[in-house]
Amino acid sequence: MKRQNVYAYAAEAADADQARARPRSVGWLDLDKATRYAEADGDAELYRAATGQWVSHMGAWWEYVSRDQARAWLERNGHQDGVVRLDAEAAAERAPGRPSTGESVKVNIPAVHLAELDALAEEGGTTRAALIRSAVALFLSEYYAAKAKESTDGNSTEKG
Numbered sequence: 230m231k232r233q234n235v236y237a238y239a240a241e242a243a244d245a246d247q248a249r250a251r252p253r254s255v256g257w258l259d260l261d262k263a264t265r266y267a268e269a270d271g272d273a274e275l276y277r278a279a280t281g282q283w284v285s286h287m288g289a290w291w292e293y294v295s296r297d298q299a300r301a302w303l304e305r306n307g308h309q310d311g312v313v314r315l316d317a318e319a320a321a322e323r324a325p326g327r328p329s330t331g332e333s334v335k336v337n338i339p340a341v342h343l344a345e346l347d348a349l350a351e352e353g354g355t356t357r358a359a360l361i362r363s364a365v366a367l368f369l370s371e372y373y374a375a376k377a378k379e380s381t382d383g384n385s386t387e388k389g
Contacts, residue, residue: 231260235284235291255293258284269306275299281318330362
């Protein structure tokens with residue numbers, strides 16, 4: 230395995246020479262597993278690591294770059310295959326459908342109750358899951374209201 234250190238360079242440096250003088254190691258790149266893209270008319274390279282990160286290499290500089298920076302570099306240097314790959318990976322990261330409304334919980338419910346829930350959901354123009362979430366919220370609301378009432382009733386003193 231051929232590893233290359235990846236650095237962060239001092240952003241506050243006054244010039245490029247000063248930034249190169251104080252690099253900080255922030256990771257490494259496995260060159261054997263990375264995909265290499267060469268600059269069209271120079272010595273620079275862009276690597277896509279097996280971990281999905283993008284690494285720019287120019288001279289002695291090895292640094293991570295953002296997806297947008299990698300895309301711009303690939304377009305500028307005629308690597309349409311890399312742009313297509315980057316876009317496909319970005320699309321795959323976006324999950325289809327609505328965002329999650331909470332943790333998934335597996336509950337066994339008797340078939341007769343499921344049939345009733347499905348009928349109520351259809352009647353109300355909603356889904357079984359939304360109906361169950363509403364029922365749980367209503368139960369918890371009434372439960373805590375009853376506990377609060379019980380607490381205040383138990384603490385009151387009656388004079389007689």
